[in-house]
Amino acid sequence: MIIAEQKPLDFVIETLDEHKNVLVVGCRSCVAVCLAGGEKEAGILKESLHLHSDLTGKGWNIEEITLERACEKEWVREMASAMEGKDAVVSLACGVGAQVIHEMYPSVLMVPGVNTVSMGAPDEQGIYMEKCAGCGDCVLHLTGGICPVARCSKSLMNGPCGGSQKGKCEIDPDTPCGWDLIYRSLKEQGRLDLMDVLIPPKNWRLSRSGGPRKTVRKEAVQTPEEKRIGGASQ
Amino acid sequence: MRIIGFVCRDSALPAVEHAASKEDPYPSFITLVEMPCTGRVDVVHILRAFREGADAVFVAGCLEGNCKYQYGNIEARKRVTLTKSLLQAAGLEPERLEMFNLASNQGWRFPEIVQEMVSRVERLGPNPIGKVKT
Amino acid sequence: MKASSNLQRVLDSGHFAVTAEIGPPKGANPDVLRKHARNMKGYADAFNLTDNQTAVVRLSSWASSLVCLQEGIEPVMQMACRDRNRIAIQSDALGASALGVRNVLCLTGDHQIFGNQKEAKNVYDLDSIQELMVLRSMRDEGKTWGGDALDSAPQLYLGAVENPFGDPFEFRVPRLAKKVAAGADFVQTQSIYDMERFEKFMDEVRDRGIDRKVHILAGVLPLKSAKVALYMKNKVSGMSVPDSIIERMKNATDAKAEGIKLCVETIDHLKQVKGVHGVHIMAVAWEEKVPEIVREAGLCPRPTIVESVQ
Numbered sequence: 210m211i212i213a214e215q216k217p218l219d220f221v222i223e224t225l226d227e228h229k230n231v232l233v234v235g236c237r238s239c240v241a242v243c244l245a246g247g248e249k250e251a252g253i254l255k256e257s258l259h260l261h262s263d264l265t266g267k268g269w270n271i272e273e274i275t276l277e278r279a280c281e282k283e284w285v286r287e288m289a290s291a292m293e294g295k296d297a298v299v300s301l302a303c304g305v306g307a308q309v310i311h312e313m314y315p316s317v318l319m320v321p322g323v324n325t326v327s328m329g330a331p332d333e334q335g336i337y338m339e340k341c342a343g344c345g346d347c348v349l350h351l352t353g354g355i356c357p358v359a360r361c362s363k364s365l366m367n368g369p370c371g372g373s374q375k376g377k378c379e380i381d382p383d384t385p386c387g388w389d390l391i392y393r394s395l396k397e398q399g400r401l402d403l404m405d406v407l408i409p410p411k412n413w414r415l416s417r418s419g420g421p422r423k424t425v426r427k428e429a430v431q432t433p434e435e436k437r438i439g440g441a442s443q
Numbered sequence: 444m445r446i447i448g449f450v451c452r453d454s455a456l457p458a459v460e461h462a463a464s465k466e467d468p469y470p471s472f473i474t475l476v477e478m479p480c481t482g483r484v485d486v487v488h489i490l491r492a493f494r495e496g497a498d499a500v501f502v503a504g505c506l507e508g509n510c511k512y513q514y515g516n517i518e519a520r521k522r523v524t525l526t527k528s529l530l531q532a533a534g535l536e537p538e539r540l541e542m543f544n545l546a547s548n549q550g551w552r553f554p555e556i557v558q559e560m561v562s563r564v565e566r567l568g569p570n571p572i573g574k575v576k577t
Numbered sequence: 578m579k580a581s582s583n584l585q586r587v588l589d590s591g592h593f594a595v596t597a598e599i600g601p602p603k604g605a606n607p608d609v610l611r612k613h614a615r616n617m618k619g620y621a622d623a624f625n626l627t628d629n630q631t632a633v634v635r636l637s638s639w640a641s642s643l644v645c646l647q648e649g650i651e652p653v654m655q656m657a658c659r660d661r662n663r664i665a666i667q668s669d670a671l672g673a674s675a676l677g678v679r680n681v682l683c684l685t686g687d688h689q690i691f692g693n694q695k696e697a698k699n700v701y702d703l704d705s706i707q708e709l710m711v712l713r714s715m716r717d718e719g720k721t722w723g724g725d726a727l728d729s730a731p732q733l734y735l736g737a738v739e740n741p742f743g744d745p746f747e748f749r750v751p752r753l754a755k756k757v758a759a760g761a762d763f764v765q766t767q768s769i770y771d772m773e774r775f776e777k778f779m780d781e782v783r784d785r786g787i788d789r790k791v792h793i794l795a796g797v798l799p800l801k802s803a804k805v806a807l808y809m810k811n812k813v814s815g816m817s818v819p820d821s822i823i824e825r826m827k828n829a830t831d832a833k834a835e836g837i838k839l840c841v842e843t844i845d846h847l848k849q850v851k852g853v854h855g856v857h858i859m860a861v862a863w864e865e866k867v868p869e870i871v872r873e874a875g876l877c878p879r880p881t882i883v884e885s886v887q
Contacts, residue, residue, distance in 0.1 A: 218532035256490035261533035263494055263572050362688055367706040368752050370685040371740030372814035379814035380690045392745050405751055407759055410707045
């Protein structure tokens with residue numbers, strides 16, 4: 210899932226500036242799981258902004274709404290009536306949701322209420338670790354199920370660097386060495402032979418380095434004919 | 444003055460009953476909200492209390508390690524800490540909010556808690572919302 | 578301009594080689610490089626110019642290598658993968674070769690968090706093994722990676738780094754084997770204080786016949802004080818410094834002299850380790866001691882191998 214972290218309340222207050230009619234938007238998907246922007250967090254942010262407005266006499270009108278998934282237009286459409294009269298949106302949805310919201314309501318100030326951090330998973334409640342770098346060319350079958358791009362600090366492909374010590378990365382004693390994890394995983398699977406394979410230079414063209422990526426699932430794309438017959442989806 | 448106290452049913456409330464009685468009640472500017480456990484206190488409850496004009500808010504629950512619901516009081520403490528930082532960013536002094544722990548037979552703690560919050564309000568002044576709220 | 582690397586000629590002819598490291602200055606003035614070059618000339622077969630070591634911005638390795646050539650000593654240019662992508666690596670290799678640099682050391686590079694540009698975006702387009710693959714193919718096939726022909730292939734003797742003290746220990750020798758398979762002609766190791774662990778490493782190296790495929794130069798770093806020794810032990814990644822060494826440095830009446838003595842003893846021992854074909858002296862911030870160390874270790878004079886007429 211996407212891991213995000215709330216921006217400080219000070220930032221939201223400062224960025225809203227003169228905007229008085231605000232909609233706080235939460236999302237029930239990833240940001241709810243990592244406790245950054247779900248319905249509960251949206252409620253708390255709304256109350257906090259109201260408290261600030263009442264204390265300072267700014268006269269803000271704050272409302273909140275929580276969408277099922279802020280990245281899909283069919284749900285973002287549900288915001289329409291709540292958006293009437295609003296001049297700013299504070300998005301607690303991730304950077305993706307925030308942008309889809311903006312696409313549908315482009316005239317309104319978009320205030321990011323969270324920093325979108327990574328693609329990861331909870332190690333335990335409250336602690337979320339980056340797991341995937343979205344490189345577009347997955348090699349988990351070669352690395353015992355552990356991603357060298359995301360979990361090695363240098364994204365090395367041929368084993369650990371000389372800075373790996375006692376299973377930890379040179380950058381931080383708390384950071385596990387990704388290649389140490391890979392080595393142990395392959396050892397457990399009886400596939401240490403994979404450690405000896407020379408992996409050639411990676412095709413980074415498939416990653417973000419090659420430009421913003423467009424992914425197409427041919428069969429799902431509506432032909433002009435289908436659009437004419439049934440009306441466009443999304 | 445207006446002080447709101449979120450008190451848990453298992454320790455704080457019995458402690459209040461030890462300390463106060465019909466003949467010798469606790470001050471009328473204190474409003475107590477009975478909770479099944481302080482773990483049920485939500486951040487929005489506290490924020491709403493301040494928005495409604497409370498000068499101070501306290502949350503009183505079991506001693507840590509003794510919560511009837513295992514660690515509701517620990518969750519409450521974490522939420523109180525979070526709410527203090529929200530209060531600060533919103534423009535209200537975080538000292539107006541506090542978390543206390545006490546046992547059901549520690550009736551003497553209740554007047555102490557009240558006195559602590561009263562002296563904070565006297566030092567900080569009333570909630571400015573009383574003046575500004577439109 | 579020499580066609581081949583002096584270091585290669587010394588190693589291939591079976592001599593025990595000596596390389597020494599020169600740390601480029603944190604500034605635009607190359608005078609200190611010239612000073613070191615003049616002082617150390619004749620005491621090593623080639624001189625490594627580090628590449629923004631520990632991610633601290635310094636005069637670049639390629640420019641420092643050129644200064645060395647001007648001073649008549651043979652450089653080993655270092656190219657870390659942290660700061661440049663495959664385009665820059667190949668381009669800099671061509672540039673180095675064009676200017677007469679004949680030795681290139683391929684290494685991963687310390688993470689930028691160690692240095693003075695912590696907020697920089699790192700590159701790591703290639704890892705050190707892929708860097709060797711790319712440069713070897715440029716040299717031997719005359720093409721850039723991907724097959725585009727070069728009008729003139731670079732002439733480079735390729736080096737790699739290995740750390741016998743990194744973890745997991747069981748993977749250190751296989752990793753060295755990978756570097757050799759990828760194209761390493763010579764290898765310089767991290768500095769050795771834990772001789773026991775290094776000997777274990779070399780046992781496995783010999784078992785696998787790796788010493789017959791690549792020239793290994795064992796690393797040594799003279800310690801100035803017990804404080805430096807402790808710093809190495811605790812703050813530098815991938816170092817193994819036994820407590821006995823710390824104690825020895827602490828108890829010494831003249832720590833500096835003790836540090837040199839220990840370094841020379843280490844070299845003397847390394848000369849006897851089968852499979853070790855040379856020594857790499859990293860007198861960090863103490864380059865002026867290299868001539869003394871090389872003399873005391875009985876490694877003077879350095880051989881002059883005449884280049885065969887081509």
